[in-house]
Amino acid sequence: MTTGVRRRMGVEERRQQLIGVALELFSQRSPDEVSIDEIASAAGISRPLVYHYFPGKLSLYEAALKRASEELSTRFVEPQEGPLGARLLRVMHRFFDFVDEHGPGFSALMRGGPSVGSSRTNALVDSVRQSAYVQMLAHLGIPDPPARLELVIRSWISLVESTALIWLDGRRIPRRELEVKLVHDFAALSAVSAAHDDEMAKLLRRVLKNEPGEGPFGDLVARLISLAS
Amino acid sequence: MTTGVRRRMGVEERRQQLIGVALELFSQRSPDEVSIDEIASAAGISRPLVYHYFPGKLSLYEAALKRASEELSTRFVEPQEGPLGARLLRVMHRFFDFVDEHGPGFSALMRGGPSVGSSRTNALVDSVRQSAYVQMLAHLGIPDPPARLELVIRSWISLVESTALIWLDGRRIPRRELEVKLVHDFAALSAVSAAHDDEMAKLLRRVLKNEPGEGPFGDLVARLISLAS
Numbered sequence: 001m002t003t004g005v006r007r008r009m010g011v012e013e014r015r016q017q018l019i020g021v022a023l024e025l026f027s028q029r030s031p032d033e034v035s036i037d038e039i040a041s042a043a044g045i046s047r048p049l050v051y052h053y054f055p056g057k058l059s060l061y062e063a064a065l066k067r068a069s070e071e072l073s074t075r076f077v078e079p080q081e082g083p084l085g086a087r088l089l090r091v092m093h094r095f096f097d098f099v100d101e102h103g104p105g106f107s108a109l110m111r112g113g114p115s116v117g118s119s120r121t122n123a124l125v126d127s128v129r130q131s132a133y134v135q136m137l138a139h140l141g142i143p144d145p146p147a148r149l150e151l152v153i154r155s156w157i158s159l160v161e162s163t164a165l166i167w168l169d170g171r172r173i174p175r176r177e178l179e180v181k182l183v184h185d186f187a188a189l190s191a192v193s194a195a196h197d198d199e200m201a202k203l204l205r206r207v208l209k210n211e212p213g214e215g216p217f218g219d220l221v222a223r224l225i226s227l228a229s
Numbered sequence: 230m231t232t233g234v235r236r237r238m239g240v241e242e243r244r245q246q247l248i249g250v251a252l253e254l255f256s257q258r259s260p261d262e263v264s265i266d267e268i269a270s271a272a273g274i275s276r277p278l279v280y281h282y283f284p285g286k287l288s289l290y291e292a293a294l295k296r297a298s299e300e301l302s303t304r305f306v307e308p309q310e311g312p313l314g315a316r317l318l319r320v321m322h323r324f325f326d327f328v329d330e331h332g333p334g335f336s337a338l339m340r341g342g343p344s345v346g347s348s349r350t351n352a353l354v355d356s357v358r359q360s361a362y363v364q365m366l367a368h369l370g371i372p373d374p375p376a377r378l379e380l381v382i383r384s385w386i387s388l389v390e391s392t393a394l395i396w397l398d399g400r401r402i403p404r405r406e407l408e409v410k411l412v413h414d415f416a417a418l419s420a421v422s423a424a425h426d427d428e429m430a431k432l433l434r435r436v437l438k439n440e441p442g443e444g445p446f447g448d449l450v451a452r453l454i455s456l457a458s
Contacts, residue, residue, distance in 0.1 A: 111351070122340070147401035151392065158391035159418075162384045172376035181425055188417035189388075195452035196410055223424035 015053050015063070018043055023064040026105040031061055062120050065109065069124045072098050073131040080139055084207060085183055085216035087139055092160070092179040099164045100175065107168050110161060132157050140207055148200050152193045156186050184220040244282050244292070247272055252293040255334040260290055291349055294338065298353045301327050302360040309368055313436060314412055314445035316368055321389075321408040328393045329404070336397050339390060361386050369436055377429050381422045385415050413449040 009017065021043045025034045036057055040047045054060040075094040078087045099106050109125065136153045137145060145153070160182055167178055194201040211217045238246065250272045254263045265286055269276045283289040304323040307316045328335050338354065365382045366374060374382070389411055396407055423430040440446045 147399075151395050151402065151407075154395055155388050155391045159384050159388050162387035163380065166380050166383055170376075173380065177425060178380075181421060184421045184424070185418055188421050189414055191453060191456065192410060192413045192417045192449065195413070195449065195456050196406060201456055220421065220424065224420060227420065227424050227430055 011053070014045075018050060018053055018060065019063045019067055022060050023067055023102075023105070026061065026064055026108075027102040028104060030104045030108040032108065036060075062124075064105075065121055065124050068102060068105070069128045072128050076132050076135040078135070078139070080141075083211050083215045083217075084139060085187070085211055085218075088183045088186060089179060089216050091135075092182050095160065096164065096167075096175045096179055099168065103168050107165060110165055129154070129157055132160075140203075142203065146199055146203075148193050148197050149203060152186075152189050152200075156182075156189055159185060159189075180216060180219075183216040184223075187217050187220055240282070243274075247279060247282055247289065248292045248296050251289050252296055252331075252334070255290065255293055255337075256331040257333060259333045259337040261337065265289075291353075293334075294350055294353050297331060297334070298357045301357055305361050305364040307364070307368070309370075312440050312444045312446075313368060314416070314440055314447075317412045317415060318408060318445050320364075321411050324389065325393065325396075325404045325408055328397065332397050336394060339394055358383070358386055361389075369432075371432065375428055375432075377422050377426050378432060381415075381418050381429075385411075385418055388414060388418075409445060409448075412445045413452075416446050416449055 018039065022034070022039050025039060025042060036050055037047055039060065040050045043050070050060070054063065072095075075098055076091055078091050080087075109121065133150075133153055136157075137143060140149075142149065163178055163182060167173060167175060190200070190204050190207075194204040208217060213222075247268065251263070251268050254268060254271060265279055266276055268289065269279045272279070279289070283292065301324075304327055305320055307320050309316075338350065362379075362382055365386075366372060369378075371378065392407055392411060396402060396404060419429070419433050419436075423433040437446060442451075
């Protein structure tokens with residue numbers, strides 16, 4: 001990055017460059033440990049110039065987080081075609097790609113730092129959860145879910161988050177196993193809910209009726225039968 | 230609360246009284262909405278005197294949260310006797326009692342306010358999660374768990390938290406149903422993990438071998454069989 005390049009950058013372009021540089025650093029190490037000096041150096045500009053575009057590290061962090069949130073939300077988008085289990089599995093795979101790429105930043109964010117203090121970062125995290133929820137409803141084809149289905153989906157999303165955080169802490173379980181396990185967890189939590197409520201049982205039957213035996217849901221049933229025997 | 234009482238209170242006693250008063254107010258309304266004036270008034274002392282004991286609302290909030298955390302941790306304690314499913318169900322019942330009693334404060338805390346900003350409050354929440362985790366290990370009789378069991382327990386704890394938060398938001402599902410469902414969720418998540426891993430399958434068989442048919446685990450199996458048929 002030469003000063004010749006710097007002179008040609010407009011304000012918005014420079015802001016976007018800084019956001020990209022910051023996001024990359026925040027993805028490699030906990031944002032708490034990344035200094036404005038480092039960001040300036042990686043962007044090839046001076047520290048005061050960084051402050052010209054962002055009044056402080058928190059505002060740059062929030063901007064980086066906003067970009068990451070938008071990127072993560074796009075990974076939930078999956079064509080509404082073919083068996084549900086296979087769709088969910090592809091989404092889990094892309095989600096773990098994201099977690100893998102942004103590990104330290106993802107952990108720091110979800111564990112409440114360095115922006116412990118910013119209700120804006122909480123709002124961003126909630127917006128990602130909400131877009132995951134909306135995507136799930138679209139895949140299930142149920143725009144107006146009963147309370148129990150909303151509970152299953154939202155609490156499963158929190159299970160996905162915590163599973164990713166625990167995975168990042170040592171990576172002791174292969175991520176491919178966890179991607180499949182989370183799809184199975186969704187099926188299992190839905191089944192438990194259906195075991196408590198007739199409306200959920202009807203929904204589950206409708207959703208599962210086109211699932212092939214060789215998909216993740218069929219695989220779970222086969223595994224459970226083998227476990228029980 | 231008369232001034233006669235006030236004069237007799239020592240420093241620690243007064244601090245404890247203020248913590249109790251604040252905790253009660255924070256349990257009825259979001260801590261963001263509770264003012265120091267209100268706390269002073271409810272405690273029967275002046276606003277400056279509150280500041281004499283606590284330098285600001287955050288420090289009083291943290292002290293109240295600390296007391297609530299300790300109280301919540303005691304509710305996880307359950308004699309290690311009798312079937313596991315019934316023990317877990319009693320703990321879930323006491324957990325929902327706590328959530329019910331401290332609703333607005335619990336929501337505000339878990340959604341990241343008003344102490345968005347305090348790493349001490351995050352540490353307190355983590356300490357409650359940790360004590361729940363340690364209790365679970367003790368009940369399972371597995372002091373040194375493999376990675377997959379740790380994952381099942383910790384991610385289930387996050388599922389319990391999110392279920393409680395969703396319940397508080399409108400209370401659209403009877404809490405008794407959710408208490409049983411969460412015990413069933415634990416069994417279901419364990420079964421999925423066992424379906425992926427032989428060590429988990431062995432652990433699950435050992436844990437379940439003394440569970441009676443009429444307990445929560447037997448109840449789940451009966452429900453699922455009826456659902457499948």
